[in-house]
Amino acid sequence: MMKNFPAVIWSKNRLGSIDDLYLSENIYFFSESNIVAHGEWSVLGFQGNGVMxxxxxxxxxxxxxxxxxxxxxGKAVHQFNQGFRGAGIAYLKNNSSNTLYALPDVLGEAILFHYTFEDIEIITGDLQEIEHLTAKLNLPLTKSLNYALELAVSSNGGFTKSSYSEVETLDMLQYAIVSRNGIKVEYYENATTFFNSSLSNEELLNLAVAEIQENVLAATSSTSSQKIAHLTGGFDSRLVLAAAKSQGVVDKLRFFCKGDPIQEDTKIAQSAAAKVGAIMTANNGSPSDYQISDYGGALLSSMLVSSGILPVGPSAGHKEADITLLSGGYGETFRSFYGTRIGELNGNSLSGAHFGSKIWGSYLFAPDGTGLFSSEFIDNYASKIDSELEKGRFLGVQEEDLPDYLYLQIRNRYFVGTITTNWNRYINRFDPLYSPSGIQLAFKLGLKARIDNLIGYELMHRLCKPLLDVPFDSKKFGDSVELKYDYVQPASYNHVRPKNDDAMPSTTLAINSGLLTIPTVTKEDIEYAKKINARVSQVAGRAHAREAVSLVIRKRDRVELSKIFNMEEIDMLVQKPANTRVRIRTLYALLSSFLWLSDENDKKRIVCSPKKF
Incomplete structure (x- = not known):
């Protein structure tokens, strides 16, 4: 079982099939929680979790x-906008005016979807509710080919707003107002000043430290019976550890590192934990009744849970549990994700075509159509990027900061936000590095500071300086940080094993759906994967994946395909062994997208109990 999130339905005509959800004139509302009223206001429902x-x-x-x-x-909208941090959506109603407010968190980590068909509209943070309601109301819901192919290009959607053609989404810094007259989208009051804060750098840094500390302290004080935090050899999860140490709550958490104990990443994570007396665990915080063991089935199952938004995250076998799980999401928002690859613009304006070519390269994003996709598809894609760039300019984002604005508006929400939101169906997953003040500081300091991870260093230094003495899995700071603080990342360290609790690794029933089974990895696969820096499992199964993708391609009309693909390249991809990292990754990305697009009946099969599987 998993949680269902609230949904608002608006229609100027009475909808008899959902009459039990009728709220007030033209408005219907679904929620699993009880309505709580206070004076003129009611809290109708809430999705997700966070700190306030x-x-x-x-x-x-x-x-x-x-x-x-x-x-x-009468300031509830303002209070939620300014005070709530985390992937959440609040549904409030002013009883005197019969006006409903759907309020996503200010950074839009929980995406608010907006379905429209004729005179019926639905808003919700749950595409599964849109699937359910449109079926009940006998309304169309069309899988989006453009969204599915966008996943193949960038590993996330967002420029195409949803995996369904009838569904759009609200942007970060936006919320919705629902009245008898319809649904209206507005910007939060601080939207046009968010990226141009009047506070000083020191004030913003102090606020960022306080927000992260408060996030960790509140999460570890929750009523959940288990509180687990991810820990790797990287930077962001260690920053969560540092915040926990600074607040004296390390002992309230158990830290989990995914990976073999002999791997360097695991050894680094263990040494960081030992440095501050943290206790590690074999409990990953993601309980399940069964797991789908074959590669294709696992891809499709995650796509079904996310309704086609992302092939990463929980899948059918996971189950609800009273667990609070902390991850390192949002650490990337203090750095430069896209800007470091775009570089300085030297007074020029950024275009969608230039952005796509720089970020995804000539194979996946060639405006002249010489890559995998046709020029028509790439032109359409570039125009969507241009539209998002204009939104950033409207919000006052400086030109050189626009690439990292796109990370916040698109990648962070459709990847990090989607993973957190989907896990919140089962557990309470929370990203303690969610700090609006930290993001404001990152944009105020500029591109070079983000590239060099200046804010990350300042935060770690203030929260728990000794953790800087343990190496990371790779270089984490640029030259400006090293010069300013005379910091040199340690080149070696003594591996120290931390304390461990008595939890045992979970064992669950493995089920093979038969969609795509990866063959046994060979020595040759391992050597070739190292040579091209690719996943061993993907190298081992590339012939099987190619056959599956080829089967889908052969069933499609070539004239229609030519509007999307460069046919010479797509023929090569499905006829010859994929021999580069990008081609292998693209092959599997197309596989997950095609599984989602082709699936009409598998949803019942994938989510049913193991005995019926």
Whole structure:
């Protein structure tokens, strides 16, 4: 079982098939939680979790307690916008005006979807609810080919807004107002000043430290019976560890590192944990009744849970549990993800075509159509990027900062946000590095500071300086940081094993769906994977993946395919062994997209119990 998230339905005509959801004139509302009223206001529902005024919010009742003062003052929208941090959506109603407010977190980590067909509209953070409601109302819902192929290019969607053609999404810094007259999208009051804060650098840094500390403290004070944090050899998860140490709550968490104990990443994570007395665990915080063992089935199952948004995250066998899981998401928002690859613009304007070519390369994004995709497809893609760039300019983002604005608006929400949101169907997953002040500081300091991870260093130094003495899995700071702080990343260290709890690795029933089984990895596969820096499993199964993709391609009309693909390249991809890292990755990305697009009946099969599988 998993949680269902709230949904608002608007129609000027009475909808008899969902009459039990009727709320007020033209408005219907679904939620698994009870409505909580206070004076003129009601908290109708809440999705996700997060921190507000030092409290961990994971239900409508939790949110209601924090909003009571602002409800009395009529400032609940302002309070949620300014005070809530995490992947969450609040649904509030002003009872006197019969106006409903759907409020995503300010950074839009929880994406608010907006379905429209004729005179019926649905808004929700849950595409599965849109699937359910459109089926019940006998409304069309069309899988989006453009979105599926965007996944193959960039590993996330977002420039195409949804995996369904009838569904758009709200941007970060936006919310929705629902009245008898329809649904209206507005920007939060701080939207046009968000990227141009009037606070000083020191004030923003102090606020960022305080936000991260409060996030960790609140999450570790939650009522969950288990509290687990991810820890790797990288930077972001260690910053969460540093925040926990600074607040004296390391002992309230158990830290999990995925990977073989002999791997360097695991050894580094263990040494960092030992440095501050953290206890590690074999419990990954993601309980399941069964796992789909074959590669194709696992891809499709994750796509079904996310309704085609992302082939990463929970799958059919996972189950609800009283666990709070902390991850290192949002650490990337203090650095430069796209900007470092675009570089300085030297006074020129950034275009969608230039951005795509620089970020994804000539094989996946060639405007002249000489790569995998046709010029028509790439032109359409570039125009969508241009549209997003204009949104950034409207919000006052400087030209050289636009690439990293696109990371916030697109990649961070459709990858990090989607993973967190989908896990919140089963557990309470939270990203403690969610810090609006830290992001504001990152944009104020500029591109070079983001590239060199200046803010990351400052945060780690203030939260727990000794953790800088343990090496990372790779170089984490640029030359400006090393010069300013006379910092040199340690080249070697003594591997120290931390304490471990008595949890045992979970064992679950493995089920083979038969969609695509990866053959046994050979010595040759391992050597070739190292040579081209690719995943061993993908190298081993590339012939099987090519056959599956080829089967789909052969069933399609070549004239229609030529509007999307460069036919010479797609023929080569499905007829000859993929021999580069990008071609192998693209082959599997196309496989997951085609599985989703082709699937009409497998959803029932994938999500049913193991005995019926």
């Amino acid at each position: 005024d030092g409290q961990f919010i994971k239900s409508s009742a939790d949110l209601f307690e924090q909003l009571i003062p602002s409800l009395d003052a």
